[in-house]
Amino acid sequence: MIAIITDSTSDLTPEEQRQHAIVSVPLYVLFGGQMYRDGLEITPTDLFAGLREGKKTPSTSQPSPAEFASAYTAALEHADEVLSVHISAKLSGTVGSAQLAARDFGGRVTVLDSHSTAMGLGMQALRAADMSRAGRSMPEIVSALEYVQRRTTIRFTVDTLDFLRMNGRIGGAAALLGGLLNIKPILSLNDGKVEAAGRVRGAKKAQAEIVQFARDYATKHGPTRAAFLCTDGGEATLEEIRVTLKGSRIEDFGNHKFGAVIATHTGPGTYGLALEPLHTDLLS
Secondary structure, three states: OEEEEEEHHHOOOHHHHHHHOEEEEOOEEEEOOEEEEEOOOEOHHHHHHHHHOOOOOOEEEOOOHHHHHHHHHHHOOOOOEEEEEEOOOOOOOHHHHHHHHHHHHOOOEEEEEOOOOHHHHHHHHHHHHHHHHOOOOHHHHHHHHHHHHOOOEEEEEOOOOHHHHHOOOOOHHHHHHHHHHOEEEEEEEEOOEEEEEEEEEOHHHHHHHHHHHHHHHHHHHOOEEEEEEEOOOOHHHHHHHHHHHOOOOEEEEEEEEOOHHHHHHHOOOOEEEEEEEOOOOOOO
């Protein structure tokens, strides 16, 4: 048996983790002078409330190798091997911590960079758990995930550029200009890094662009599954997108809230989609 371990940026719900026997190791948010475990001790709602009260911009950090070692030790009590799949190394040092811990387990732990995060990572962890339960080997699971990784994307927009500015992603002048002109940036996460994918004027055009992107993706890649993602304030728009895409070649994988680590960089009112092929050649 292969146990699956991921991290809190996967945005898997507690129910999904229990149902699929996936262990999630939390990242950390430093906020208001305290360190909180993502998903366990702090939520985006807590984060945004604190910022409105005047607390300083939070920062984030990865789990320690010791925390991963503890998770691996526990998993190997009932499993032959562990697959540990995590947030892109281009976004966090989490993979590095996991790799350091894995060295002490004699080859029984395989660490995989998802080249994604949020449900781009979460859907990979779920796929790995399904394959493990079906009796697939470690090389088969890794090959399937690598196939998916080359095609996985997240397309999203933010309600305000302020959080990207506060976290050093854009300059203050650009944030001011975007706010004055009602410019909505369209962002993508491909090959492990966030990139600008365009910009439109107005919320409705941003929504339409994301819908069209999802349809184009399904045309290119065939049957697709989509996880619908948002922070507080993005729920209504996300529901409109779900209704618009209903009946297409896109399997609805449900709504998933970004955790506090991701919300630190995106802010309230963020919404988007994580897209991956529903099937792979290796699984057909």
